[in-house]
Amino acid sequence: MTLKIGVIGTGMIGRDHTRRIQQVLAGAEVVALSDVNLASAESVRADLAPNAKLYQTGEELIAAPEVDAVLVTSWGATHEPYVLAAVAAGKPVFCEKPLATTAEGARRIVEAEVAHGKRLVQVGFMRRYDAGYVALKDAVQQHTGAPILVHAAHRNPAVPEAYVTPMAIHDTLIHEIDVFRWLLDDDYVSARVLYPRNAARSHGKLRDPQVVVLETKKGVLIDVEIFVNCHYGYDIQCEVVGEDGTARLPEPMAIDMRLGAKRQSRILTDWKDRFVASYDVELQDFIAAAAKGSATGPSAWDGYAAAVTSDACVQAQESAGQAVAIELPARPALYE
Amino acid sequence: MTLKIGVIGTGMIGRDHTRRIQQVLAGAEVVALSDVNLASAESVRADLAPNAKLYQTGEELIAAPEVDAVLVTSWGATHEPYVLAAVAAGKPVFCEKPLATTAEGARRIVEAEVAHGKRLVQVGFMRRYDAGYVALKDAVQQHTGAPILVHAAHRNPAVPEAYVTPMAIHDTLIHEIDVFRWLLDDDYVSARVLYPRNAARSHGKLRDPQVVVLETKKGVLIDVEIFVNCHYGYDIQCEVVGEDGTARLPEPMAIDMRLGAKRQSRILTDWKDRFVASYDVELQDFIAAAAKGSATGPSAWDGYAAAVTSDACVQAQESAGQAVAIELPARPALYE
Amino acid sequence: MTLKIGVIGTGMIGRDHTRRIQQVLAGAEVVALSDVNLASAESVRADLAPNAKLYQTGEELIAAPEVDAVLVTSWGATHEPYVLAAVAAGKPVFCEKPLATTAEGARRIVEAEVAHGKRLVQVGFMRRYDAGYVALKDAVQQHTGAPILVHAAHRNPAVPEAYVTPMAIHDTLIHEIDVFRWLLDDDYVSARVLYPRNAARSHGKLRDPQVVVLETKKGVLIDVEIFVNCHYGYDIQCEVVGEDGTARLPEPMAIDMRLGAKRQSRILTDWKDRFVASYDVELQDFIAAAAKGSATGPSAWDGYAAAVTSDACVQAQESAGQAVAIELPARPALYE
Amino acid sequence: MTLKIGVIGTGMIGRDHTRRIQQVLAGAEVVALSDVNLASAESVRADLAPNAKLYQTGEELIAAPEVDAVLVTSWGATHEPYVLAAVAAGKPVFCEKPLATTAEGARRIVEAEVAHGKRLVQVGFMRRYDAGYVALKDAVQQHTGAPILVHAAHRNPAVPEAYVTPMAIHDTLIHEIDVFRWLLDDDYVSARVLYPRNAARSHGKLRDPQVVVLETKKGVLIDVEIFVNCHYGYDIQCEVVGEDGTARLPEPMAIDMRLGAKRQSRILTDWKDRFVASYDVELQDFIAAAAKGSATGPSAWDGYAAAVTSDACVQAQESAGQAVAIELPARPALYE
Ligand SMILES: NC(=O)c1ccc[n+]([C@@H]2O[C@H](COP(=O)([O-])OP(=O)(O)OC[C@H]3O[C@@H](n4cnc5c(N)ncnc54)[C@H](O)[C@@H]3O)[C@@H](O)[C@H]2O)c1
Ligand SMILES: NC(=O)c1ccc[n+]([C@@H]2O[C@H](COP(=O)([O-])OP(=O)(O)OC[C@H]3O[C@@H](n4cnc5c(N)ncnc54)[C@H](O)[C@@H]3O)[C@@H](O)[C@H]2O)c1
Ligand SMILES: NC(=O)c1ccc[n+]([C@@H]2O[C@H](COP(=O)([O-])OP(=O)(O)OC[C@H]3O[C@@H](n4cnc5c(N)ncnc54)[C@H](O)[C@@H]3O)[C@@H](O)[C@H]2O)c1
Ligand SMILES: NC(=O)c1ccc[n+]([C@@H]2O[C@H](COP(=O)([O-])OP(=O)(O)OC[C@H]3O[C@@H](n4cnc5c(N)ncnc54)[C@H](O)[C@@H]3O)[C@@H](O)[C@H]2O)c1
The missing domain is CATH 3.30.360.10 (Dihydrodipicolinate Reductase; domain 2)
Incomplete structure (x- = not known):
């Protein structure tokens, strides 16, 4: 019943979302971590998710059978391929803004999701x-x-x-x-x-x-x-x-x-303090929908718009x- | 039609009320001034009311035929006798708080006014x-x-x-x-x-x-x-x-x-700034009532209470x- | 020492300014009234300024020797000629907005005042x-x-x-x-x-x-x-x-x-309640400057701009x- | 690593705290329920904690080996014996206010806890x-x-x-x-x-x-x-x-x-809306301390005072x- 989440990109916001899942929110746990900077992923594991497995690449993490749902919190330019991979794998994916760095990129995600026939993507518009x-x-x-x-x-x-x-x-x-x-x-x-x-x-x-x-x-x-x-x-x-x-x-x-x-x-x-409580709510919303194999909240279409x-x-x-x-x-x- | 006012006590508030009557409010003018400190009365005359006559004592000012109404703005301990004198003269009198320094003193004013049969006294409760x-x-x-x-x-x-x-x-x-x-x-x-x-x-x-x-x-x-x-x-x-x-x-x-x-x-x-606008209104009210030979607003009874x-x-x-x-x-x- | 004012146009605002001068403000009195609707002027005289003289035309009022300063509170289209006449007569004039109904009209007033060499006009921008x-x-x-x-x-x-x-x-x-x-x-x-x-x-x-x-x-x-x-x-x-x-x-x-x-x-x-206190201040300012034969506050130039x-x-x-x-x-x- | 909690009293607040633990907060789960009204406990199990075991009495629940920590949310008069039993069992206990219905009752809890030598009790003063x-x-x-x-x-x-x-x-x-x-x-x-x-x-x-x-x-x-x-x-x-x-x-x-x-x-x-967010925080605090075998926040001494x-x-x-x-x-x- 606990949603098993993999996090790609363990920088500032990836670490913070991991803390949220591990220490604040009910119903999920971080079981996989990945970052191009391996030391970053290791440090997050040590501090927050000792049972999580480390993956060399986001693609491997997405493919891992123990991963039910994916958080994409790497640099903006890398969001599109990871989200597309998650959609291809049929796994719910929470992607920090921007969904993609170009409108066409966001469009491709919309098309992939439409082809999949069911919502899988939530974009990190926490407001x-x-x-x-x-x-x-x-x-x-x-x-x-x-x-x-x-x-x-x-x-x-x-x-x-x-x-x-x-x-x-x-x-x-x-x-x-x-x-x-x-x-x-x-x-x-x-x-x-x-x-x-x-x-x-x-x-x-x-x-x-x-x-x-x-x-x-x-x-x-x-x-x-x-x-x-x-x-x-x-x-x-x-x-x-x-x-x-x-x-x-x-x-x-x-x-x-x-x-x-x-x-x-x-x-x-500090902008970080302004909407801090809303991150909890958006991720709780993601967890609830992902537990049912879907996504809610800000959509790929919203990201494209x-x-x-x-x-x-x-x-x-x-x-x-x-x-x-x-x-x-x-x-x-x-x-x- | 212009109410002719005599001011007894030309210190801080006496000077300010004189300015009000001369420069701000309609319907009245200061025609007489008195202060135990003659220099103070002279200075107010020079600055604000060049046509006003100076009186040695408050009693003389009250008795002066050109004085229609009286402002008592001397030290608190002197209020009672001046107000009683004004009532005895049948002249409307505005008295700064306190009406008297003892309840019995205020009581004597109430009795004098009741004996006179008509309100003549307004107390300076400007709030x-x-x-x-x-x-x-x-x-x-x-x-x-x-x-x-x-x-x-x-x-x-x-x-x-x-x-x-x-x-x-x-x-x-x-x-x-x-x-x-x-x-x-x-x-x-x-x-x-x-x-x-x-x-x-x-x-x-x-x-x-x-x-x-x-x-x-x-x-x-x-x-x-x-x-x-x-x-x-x-x-x-x-x-x-x-x-x-x-x-x-x-x-x-x-x-x-x-x-x-x-x-x-x-x-x-500074407390002086807090109710500054209300002094204008209270004196305008006094002028309007005194022009009809009476008084309104906070009464001798209020001063006594x-x-x-x-x-x-x-x-x-x-x-x-x-x-x-x-x-x-x-x-x-x-x-x- | 009391400024003698003539009011042209005794409608809503002309009546209100007359009340202000007669009953609220120090230093001035309304001595002359004029309105194309004579009944209106008569009613204002009866209610507020019993000693004022009625004039058939604004021009006559402006020319009247007992008039020290003029208030123009008639309809907007009539402001320009009255203000020009007051400037020509060298009398301070308070003109309700608009100064003139065209920029050129306002410009003509500016030129007349500049030719006169001293400010005489205050426009009724009370804010x-x-x-x-x-x-x-x-x-x-x-x-x-x-x-x-x-x-x-x-x-x-x-x-x-x-x-x-x-x-x-x-x-x-x-x-x-x-x-x-x-x-x-x-x-x-x-x-x-x-x-x-x-x-x-x-x-x-x-x-x-x-x-x-x-x-x-x-x-x-x-x-x-x-x-x-x-x-x-x-x-x-x-x-x-x-x-x-x-x-x-x-x-x-x-x-x-x-x-x-x-x-x-x-x-x-009701807009009338919003800036009601500022009308008192603007007219008091007009009275103070007009008593010295000049004008201050919003100028003809401001009206033109x-x-x-x-x-x-x-x-x-x-x-x-x-x-x-x-x-x-x-x-x-x-x-x- | 997940704290296993037993809840005694599954009325309004007992149900709400169960929801909190099951659906909102990280780190704990409700594994045992008890209420004198068995139907109430059964309904809470059905709605919120399907894996929880039902106990006939609070005492049995407290003694149950799978229970790490206890929530006492029954009627006020029953708090004292349950809290004393939990302290006797050395288990952290969160007790809704009042800690006891008499000062002496609260005093007995203080004494038991002092005798135990370590804090175990948190009182539900959520403000x-x-x-x-x-x-x-x-x-x-x-x-x-x-x-x-x-x-x-x-x-x-x-x-x-x-x-x-x-x-x-x-x-x-x-x-x-x-x-x-x-x-x-x-x-x-x-x-x-x-x-x-x-x-x-x-x-x-x-x-x-x-x-x-x-x-x-x-x-x-x-x-x-x-x-x-x-x-x-x-x-x-x-x-x-x-x-x-x-x-x-x-x-x-x-x-x-x-x-x-x-x-x-x-x-x-409705008072229930006023401090609703603070219940989450107080229970998160309880979970964190209880996970370490202790208690923090409002103490038995505070309840006694x-x-x-x-x-x-x-x-x-x-x-x-x-x-x-x-x-x-x-x-x-x-x-x-
Ligand atoms: N919603 C918001 O208010 C909000 C706030 C902050 C950041 N963000 C978004 O979150 C994203 C991350 O921001 P951040 O501040 O955490 O940045 P950051 O630089 O602190 O962290 C990004 C991490 O991603 C890693 N990374 C980069 N490329 C990767 C790849 N291909 N695969 C795996 N890991 C990779 C980096 O090594 C780094 O550790 C950005 O897109 C940003 O716009 C959103
Ligand atoms: N309503 C208020 O908020 C308010 C504010 C300030 C003062 N007051 C009252 O006004 C009164 C005067 O206060 P003030 O601050 O102007 O004091 P002040 O000392 O500045 O002035 C009092 C003046 O009265 C003169 N005086 C004293 N005895 C006199 C007498 N027998 N005859 C004539 N003049 C005499 C003094 O020489 C002095 O010039 C006090 O009763 C005070 O309580 C009321
Ligand atoms: N500053 C402000 O906020 C403010 C507010 C209200 C009105 N105004 C201005 O004041 C002016 C008057 O407005 P009002 O609401 O009093 O209008 P109103 O119609 O109530 O009054 C105007 C009066 O002027 C008279 N009149 C017209 N032509 C005349 C003339 N040639 N000579 C003499 N009298 C003449 C009319 O008979 C009428 O009695 C307008 O220009 C208006 O824009 C300004
Ligand atoms: N902190 C707050 O703001 C706050 C708010 C509400 C209630 N409370 C406290 O929480 C307690 C419960 O209040 P409630 O509103 O939930 O009442 P409630 O009546 O809705 O629920 C109490 C439940 O306890 C059960 N119960 C009674 N005796 C029992 C026993 N001996 N063993 C097991 N269960 C028993 C009842 O059957 C009932 O289901 C009260 O002490 C109240 O003061 C605190």
Whole structure:
């Protein structure tokens, strides 16, 4: 009855997911580990999963008979082949975002899964499992009336020099791209990027902040401020404006203090702390579905839609305020 | 049509009220000034009321034919005789708190006014004119159901060595004593004082903080924390708990900022800033009533009730947690 | 020493400003009234200013020797000639927005005032006097670092059928247009309008909501949601994002209640209540400057800049998401 | 490596804890069940723990060799004998509150555990595991300075007729009694109860609301409003006032909405929802310690202190506002 999981890629997030399965969640255990850096896999085994077997390659791990389900937490560029292999093996697979580094890659996974005829893939868009977004979606469905506008912000205190303009889409906006499709139950039709002057703390290869404007099929207009050198903290804001009223994403819990002539409460500074609880929920969801041989939550189709949208946003970054169209093929019945 | 006002006592608050009448409010002008310190009266005349006449004594000012109404803003110990003189002269008089330094003194004013047969006296309990308390009273009457409990706090950053335990009642709690009678439309029946350990920033002659517990005729239980060395700011809190729900006094307007990993908004530190707008409203109210030869707002009876209650609270400070009864004679018809 | 004011146009706001001068503010009185609808002027005289003289025309009122300063509160189309006449007469004039119905009209007033060589005109952009915006400007200057983005919303519960798309600029956005120039101490260089689907409560001749995007000379990007059929209330939002942090306009004071399984506080529904206190402050400012024969606060130049910007925004409404340039001539020295 | 747990009492909370162990938490499984109502135990086995063995009595379950650790979730009156039996068997035992129905009963457990020489007992005071209280304790230790006052409220929408005055202590205040000892790292020295008039929704055998005032050894004064017919919701409030400032318990996460002229967010109405997440954390803590043959978290000593304090509070309910002393014997070294 315990789901036996193999983990490919035992870096930061692979290690953390292993800890989750071994020490926090019910119903699963990590029985296999693999990493191109063998020492990394060995260290995770020693610290967290002493009974796990080590595999030289992800492919061998996927093929191993004791492995019921697979976690792909290696570098992004390696996700596509591992997910395809898991699908080919008929094993449920949880793949950290991105599902693939190109829209075509994600498309190939969709096609493989459709050919397989049953969902096997869950993509690691954990915000859908965040209690705040879940409550927001409920508020929108129960109270605000049909959405018309979304105002959002994704702020981060600072980024290294290596972070360049397109990463604001691929590494940062990617979570809003997915979570708003889910929140609104809608698809995007265009993207536009507007820039104010650059922040003084940004650098030559990064336009920061930027405002991405997305339009949806149902006519919702979304503006997202991305500001990765905002200095003051890691801050995720989202307000939905509907026919009857508005609803906002809650702030993370913080103690309201009165000190030194200031009413004050802490703001997070590390993105890792912001959605930490949602990782538990997403993996619990994966375990429950995988135990039945299937997958639920963010799908390969969602991963593909996110990839197509990301590409359009990056193109819009170079399009001087013009809208770039976003087109998706018909959604396969598997994902209705 | 312009009300002609004489001001007795041109210190801090006398000067400020003169400025208010001359530069802010409609319908009145300061035509007479008096202060035992003549230089003070002269300076106020020079700065704010060049046409005003100076009087050697308050009694002469009250008697002056050009004076329609009187402001008594001299030291507390001098209030009673001036107010009695104004009542004797049949002139409306605004008296800063306290109405008198003893309950008997306040009683004498009540009797004089009752004998006069018409209200002439307004006491300077300005909180009743604060937009926050006014809105709170409205919320209690419209929404919370009949009050059962009040939780309150009166916090001040620091006091000088000269501030001793009874001043926590006479100088600090006095405003809550009046404003809660008005807010609840009720009278007190007992007072009790409870002490935690002394705050490190307090001193040998001051028990600080303290919690005063008042009971009303209608059975409302009120607890007020008085903490005059609270360090962090000047902070007035009030929550009313009624049959159907609760209502809180609003915080003073402050900008919500996000800076340096903190969500923050300023807290006032100087009591003078907290109810500054209400002084304008109370004096405008005085001007309107005095123009018709009468007075409205906090009455001599309210000043008397506050004096009786203060005395009981001071006695309760020495009574080791025992309740001290508060009794008022029957309320004269003039104050119904 | 009392400023003698003549009021042209005694409708809703003219009556209210007369009340303000007569009953609330110090230092001025209304001595003359005029309205094309004589009955209206007579009624205001009867209710509020019994000593005021009635004039058949605004021109006669302006010329009257007892009139020190003029309030123009007639319909928008009549503002320009009255303001020009007041400037010609060398009398300080407070003009409700709009200064003129065309940019050229406003320009003519600027030229007349510049020719006169001294400021005489104050435009009724009262938000600059709102305590919330004043505190916000202070927070931006003291704490947030130089502004980069502004996110704003102007929401109104419902509008009549007669309200058509361009009115969202001329009657609604106009206040943001002025107040953000002042808040940021900056000028606009372009405007763009984006539309989501129409709200169900809007009608065929009104695109509602809409998002206006303004860029400034200093590179600040401003997005303003205008939603005049938002249903839930009259709600003005503004968040400034600077180099070091953010600051938000405070909510209007409201009592925080707990009732019926909801924490709740009232939202205003009538725009008249939102900035009611700022009208007092703006007129007090006018009285103070006019008493010295001059004017301060929002200038004819500001009125002109607002008119030019409005025109660009209306053009942008028809430009399918394209930016429309905004150009102002050099600012005359009088307005530095 | 999986901890094998036996559950005695499979009613509401016993069932819920079984679900937790079987479906949510890592590291344990329920292998034995017992209830005087056999059908209840059978139903829990069927729904949640098909491999568990049923026992006729709690004593047999405790003695069963496959049982590593015990959960006592039967009626309060049965806790003491089961906990004593578990201690006698040297097995870690999690006991829902109350540890015993009398202080002497709790004392016997303390003595048995001390005699055993090692901690085995954890009491189900789950608030210590609530993220809000944990953050509050951190704020107090890091920021507010040493505590001087605590203002708290425990409000519940309604209670049945069977709920009488002493239950306000035993069933309601009991959680504050424990969590404030922990929050302040302190012990109580006296209790006092003050009553306003009864709420209209209360009944003849229940004084409601009431205010319990506790004093601690370190001199902290705590006031707790207990209002079990407050009507509007289930609401737990706590503010700590320290030498340098204050800190408040956060509100439960709720979506801030703007609807129908109200800013609003939901308040819980069912106590079961308020600390639901903390049950997971407390049991995870139990599993971790029990896996090492010991116990952590709220101890038998804490359960005893809570029982002694409850008794004093109930006595204070009958003492007309007088303080009742609270005395504990010296704390055994095991609990330092
Ligand atoms: N959902 C989220 O919020 C979130 C957060 C962090 C990371 N991620 C995603 O998780 C993935 C991993 O991120 P990380 O931060 O753990 O990176 P990391 O560099 O810490 O770890 C990646 C690990 O994968 C290993 N690896 C690389 N190629 C491999 C291969 N072909 N086979 C086996 N192992 C291989 C590396 O040796 C490394 O140990 C990325 O795709 C990232 O985008 C998602
Ligand atoms: N309502 C409030 O919040 C509030 C605030 C401040 C002061 N007050 C009250 O106002 C009164 C004055 O306070 P203040 O802070 O202005 O004090 P202050 O010492 O600054 O001024 C008092 C003035 O009265 C003058 N004076 C004293 N005796 C006089 C007399 N017999 N005749 C004429 N003048 C006399 C003094 O010379 C002095 O100039 C006090 O009773 C105080 O409690 C009320
Ligand atoms: N700053 C603000 O927030 C604000 C608010 C309301 C109105 N306003 C502005 O104030 C002006 C008046 O608005 P209102 O709501 O009071 O309108 P209103 O229609 O109630 O009143 C206008 C009055 O002007 C009179 N009038 C028209 N033409 C005249 C003329 N040539 N000479 C003399 N009187 C004339 C009309 O008879 C009427 O009595 C408008 O320009 C409006 O935009 C500004
Ligand atoms: N920490 C909390 O917040 C919290 C919440 C709820 C309940 N509790 C405590 O948990 C305990 C149980 O509460 P509940 O709400 O689940 O009650 P319940 O009545 O739903 O369940 C109690 C179960 O115990 C069984 N039982 C009674 N005597 C027994 C015995 N001698 N041996 C075996 N089983 C026996 C009953 O048949 C019943 O099935 C109580 O002590 C209560 O105070 C604590």
